[in-house]
């Protein structure tokens with residue numbers, strides 16, 4: 001089965017993704033890491049050197065090629081991926097989308113220490129961060145909420161999510 005993990009930066013995709021993939025016995029891929037490996041640079045450097053437009057194009061292209069080449073996987077996607085190039089509809093057409101939902105305050109608290117490596121956040125101070133996250137989340141929620149499965153809360157449990165998937169979605 002093909003599973004796409006979506007959610008804002010800091011929602012825990014990279015933490016829960018590998019655990020969930022293990023519980024479902026499918027390979028785990030991380031779209032940002034694949035981009036970094038392929039391009040030989042960090043996402044932050046890519047944004048600096050080539051810009052966000054080039055990043056979104058590459059992100060959309062790789063999302064499609066990874067999805068079409070592999071039969072079974074859990075793919076963690078960058079926080080902006082569902083918003084560009086019809087990516088959300090593409091993911092819904094090709095597998096099970098899971099949104100890790102979290103409120104802006106919790107996201108801002110989790111993101112504050114790791115701002116430097118995040119190109120969209122590094123210019124913000126603590127006061128600005130929560131407002132920025134709240135505004136962005138409002139813009140992105142209509143896309144995120146198209147997910148087939150929405151998991152809310154601060155510490156989702158991979159085994160519980162795996163059971164839900166096995167009971168309800170395994171045939172897809």
Ligand code: S3P
Nearest residue numbers: 008009032043077078079080119
């Ligand atoms: C982005 C999120 C990042 C990365 C890039 C842009 C975004 O991924 O793709 O910095 O637009 O929200 P994570 O959500 O994995 O941090």
